[in-house]
Amino acid sequence: MPEKKTDGKRKAAVLLVALGPEKAAQVMKHLDEETVEQLVVEIANIGRVSPEEKKQVLEEFLSLAKAKEMISEGGIEYAKKFWKKHSGLKEQEKS
Secondary structure, three states: OOOOOOOHHHHHHHHHHHHOHHHHHHHHOOOOHHHHHHHHHHHHOOOOOOHHHHHHHHHHHHHHHHHHHHHHHOHHHHHHHHHHHHHHHHHHHHO
């Protein structure tokens, strides 16, 4: 069965529902009023969320959060990791 594509608003609504009302409220206080209204409407109309869809949305969120963390890492340690990886790739190209 092909994977169903989920749009951004629905993904956000699924994530907020999965977080529960307390944590969702904490997230939403950082959003502008128009976005909050759109998400509340989406949550109200969300209907049934399959376990597969919930898992897919949570995995995507986790993946994006990890990527953002890696991007913002920076610093000396990141530079060392980058250089080690880069040097290793150059050595492989020579072989």
